Amino acid sequence: MPQLNNVLDILKLLDKSNCKKCGEATCMAFAASVHKGENELKACPNLEDDVIKMFGDGVQKRKDPDEDTLEAMDRLKREVAETDLDQAAIRAGGKFRDNRLTLKILGKDFSVDTDGNLFSDIHINPWVAGPFLRYVLHAKGTVPSGNWIPFRELKGGKEWQGLFGQQCEKPIKSLADKYSGLFEDILNIFSGRQVDRHYASDISLVLHPLPKVPVLICYWKPEDGMDSDLKLFFDATTEDNLSIESVYTLCTGMAKMFEKIVRNHV
Numbered sequence: 001m002p003q004l005n006n007v008l009d010i011l012k013l014l015d016k017s018n019c020k021k022c023g024e025a026t027c028m029a030f031a032a033s034v035h036k037g038e039n040e041l042k043a044c045p046n047l048e049d050d051v052i053k054m055f056g057d058g059v060q061k062r063k064d065p066d067e068d069t070l071e072a073m074d075r076l077k078r079e080v081a082e083t084d085l086d087q088a089a090i091r092a093g094g095k096f097r098d099n100r101l102t103l104k105i106l107g108k109d110f111s112v113d114t115d116g117n118l119f120s121d122i123h124i125n126p127w128v129a130g131p132f133l134r135y136v137l138h139a140k141g142t143v144p145s146g147n148w149i150p151f152r153e154l155k156g157g158k159e160w161q162g163l164f165g166q167q168c169e170k171p172i173k174s175l176a177d178k179y180s181g182l183f184e185d186i187l188n189i190f191s192g193r194q195v196d197r198h199y200a201s202d203i204s205l206v207l208h209p210l211p212k213v214p215v216l217i218c219y220w221k222p223e224d225g226m227d228s229d230l231k232l233f234f235d236a237t238t239e240d241n242l243s244i245e246s247v248y249t250l251c252t253g254m255a256k257m258f259e260k261i262v263r264n265h266v
């Protein structure tokens with residue numbers, strides 16, 4: 001029986017109509033619940049019987065998330081230990097010195113040594129450590145073009161868009177709505193750069209969660225009875241340097257970090 005190894009494998013089988021007949025709000029939420037073992041494929045009435053028969057219980061259930069993360073980190077560290085970090089530093093836009101590759105993450109130093117050990121002045125969260133190591137290992141080194149595109153236009157972005165909106169753009173928008181100093185703090189604490197207003201937004205600023213993965217945040221204030229809005233844009237070259245899954249992890253982690261800042265102010 002073929003195996004479905006992750007949420008995206010499951011999502012690919014669904015028609016993505018978000019019809020809610022399964023009781024979940026979206027097909028992505030249904031796929032995640034099947035992956036967690038909380039639901040079965042047959043709960044989606046839009047799936048053909050032969051697809052259900054083919055995969056049936058061939059769904060690889062998610063393990064304990066902490067265990068999963070630790071295993072993934074160990075794998076990545078072993079891969080890094082077999083990588084030429086001197087060359088990787090050139091591709092990644094970092095420096096290699098004293099057996100350590102160092103990159104700037106949101107303006108702060110983040111390093112990995114030739115044994116795969118991580119060092120940083122900031123807290124080493126899995127949301128930053130995983131994408132950092134994947135970037136070191138797989139970034140092609142393409143220089144950003146300055147051509148901004150929305151998340152959904154990145155390779156694989158359509159499938160992740162719903163979750164990305166929920167877990168990243170929406171929480172940052174609510175923070176910006178209730179704490180007017182958010183963007184100033186982001187500029188000061190994370191070496192952000194205010195840029196010309198894009199897409200007629202009221203605030204546009206660029207952050208570098210990784211040297212060759214810039215993120216443009218645009219915020220539109222509420223006006224004339226219209227609600228505020230916030231969108232993140234990415235350089236069109238992003239997919240050369242970071243996979244969509246890592247972009248998602250990195251940005252949802254940033255949203256959580258911004259939440260912490262706001263908690264300290266309100």
Ligand code: SF4
Nearest residue numbers: 019020022027030044
């Ligand atoms: S019933 Fe199927 S198609 Fe409809 S939302 Fe659920 S998973 Fe998606």
